[in-house]
Amino acid sequence: MKILVACESSGLVREAFRNLGHDAYSVDLIDSEIPSEYHIISNAIDQVTASYDLLIAFPPCTHLAVSGARWFDEKDSFSGNRDSDQAYAVKFFMSFANAPIKHICIENPVSIMSSKWRKPDQIIQPWMFGHGEVKATCLWLKNLPELVPTNIVEGREEKILSMGPNTDRAKERSRTYQGIANAMASQWSNIMDTEVDPKYLENRVFVNFNKEIREVIGDWELDEELYYKLRPTGSSPGGGTVKVTDAEIVDVDASLIIPIESMTDEELEQALSDAENERLIVSDRKQAQATRRKKAAKAVIPTTKEFQDKMNALLNL
Numbered sequence: 001m002k003i004l005v006a007c008e009s010s011g012l013v014r015e016a017f018r019n020l021g022h023d024a025y026s027v028d029l030i031d032s033e034i035p036s037e038y039h040i041i042s043n044a045i046d047q048v049t050a051s052y053d054l055l056i057a058f059p060p061c062t063h064l065a066v067s068g069a070r071w072f073d074e075k076d077s078f079s080g081n082r083d084s085d086q087a088y089a090v091k092f093f094m095s096f097a098n099a100p101i102k103h104i105c106i107e108n109p110v111s112i113m114s115s116k117w118r119k120p121d122q123i124i125q126p127w128m129f130g131h132g133e134v135k136a137t138c139l140w141l142k143n144l145p146e147l148v149p150t151n152i153v154e155g156r157e158e159k160i161l162s163m164g165p166n167t168d169r170a171k172e173r174s175r176t177y178q179g180i181a182n183a184m185a186s187q188w189s190n191i192m193d194t195e196v197d198p199k200y201l202e203n204r205v206f207v208n209f210n211k212e213i214r215e216v217i218g219d220w221e222l223d224e225e226l227y228y229k230l231r232p233t234g235s236s237p238g239g240g241t242v243k244v245t246d247a248e249i250v251d252v253d254a255s256l257i258i259p260i261e262s263m264t265d266e267e268l269e270q271a272l273s274d275a276e277n278e279r280l281i282v283s284d285r286k287q288a289q290a291t292r293r294k295k296a297a298k299a300v301i302p303t304t305k306e307f308q309d310k311m312n313a314l315l316n317l
Helices: 012-018 066-074 082-097 169-174 178-188 198-202 265-273 285-294 305-315
Strands: 002-006 023-028 039-041 054-057 103-109 122-124 137-142 206-209 212-222 225-230 241-243 248-250
Touching (some): 012 178, 103 178
Parallel strands (some): 023 039, 054 103
Antiparallel strands (some): 206 212, 206 248
């Protein structure tokens, strides 16, 4: 998948995707903190073309963020007219929103864009992804699933908000947390390809992935390492990947798997409400949304009580 990470100088999101084998590039007006031939020094808008499959944009929030209102009088104006600066910032933001790219994420703090354009699809916090800090981060999404928290931790330090105006404040404030970068890469890696490789239809493979039984739908190679691609689920809409050498293969009797691909809506609702069948294979967006509403997608194996006990025993739950 070809990815453009716009207005990123840290290189964290770019590298998270490249580490999973994607053709990812970052673009900003300054050098990348992680030197790379895949970083472009340019006006980001000039690089936004239909050649990319996914755009993740971090437009500057200086003249947009609600949290910065108290420092407004101390902000530099690049045009000499702060109203004009804000209008330009809105136009710059909307250039990403209207980009000719199928999958788009625009990240910004709580800002005037909620009223100038529309409310964000999701608001996330660093503590949802392994960082014990508070920083409300809005995501405007196009053809992308919401991010699923990966590591909810203690700690609600308002580190960024406590910063006063200084030369590094904007740069530090805009820096993406590693946990969020990793979640974007792992959960959005499979948006282009959820078809099952025929060889994994003939010989179905299941792995223990973060205490979930997950089905393998394909594989790919990076730096002579082979990775499994995992089926998207209600709890992991992006599917995810795992090194074959790190994968814990689980022996699953495929004859016990409920074929929900052929279920009617009524049959699916019944399966979701059945206390003995709370573990379901989720293979398309409609079913993923249904399981999320019912909060039933704890794993991806639909079971009888006997089979559920067997899976719990395998995972030591």
